[in-house]
Amino acid sequence: MLRQTVTQIFSSSPFFADMDGQDKSFIRLKCALILNRLLDKNKSRYASNLNNGLSDLELVHNLSQVSSSTGLRPATISNIFNGDSAPSVTSLLHILDVLGSSMTQFGVAYDEASELEVVEFEKELNSKKERELVKKGKQ
Numbered sequence: 001m002l003r004q005t006v007t008q009i010f011s012s013s014p015f016f017a018d019m020d021g022q023d024k025s026f027i028r029l030k031c032a033l034i035l036n037r038l039l040d041k042n043k044s045r046y047a048s049n050l051n052n053g054l055s056d057l058e059l060v061h062n063l064s065q066v067s068s069s070t071g072l073r074p075a076t077i078s079n080i081f082n083g084d085s086a087p088s089v090t091s092l093l094h095i096l097d098v099l100g101s102s103m104t105q106f107g108v109a110y111d112e113a114s115e116l117e118v119v120e121f122e123k124e125l126n127s128k129k130e131r132e133l134v135k136k137g138k139q
Helices: 006-012 021-051 063-070 074-081 089-098 103-112 115-138
Strands: none
Touching: 021 074, 021 089, 021 103, 021 115, 063 074, 063 089, 074 089, 089 103
8 A cells, every 4th residue: 555654564564573762753754854855955955046037946955845846745844854643655756756756765865874864854853842832832
């Protein structure tokens, strides 16, 4: 079934059958790390284009555009890019398409990402979440 999430696919494999919550969380975070890198690549290209007087209206370079281009709710996109949920295969393919990437490119980047990079990414996300909580508390 195409609606399975990446985590569910891994979990249904005999190799990953005893995967615990920590392993599933690691997969979600690694997936989010790669998606953020792809989005950052587009952000850099967009900024470079602007500096050179070019305008690419089809270049998706922020989460709002990912949401509107895929038809996925902004909260869903946020949860995927923050590692709070794993995308379904269909959603992942839509996201990769609007970012101008492929499943093959995603897979290569996923395989090349180290555990240390995922841990650092998780620290960055946690810091960001803490700053947002403090900001909300001051309002």
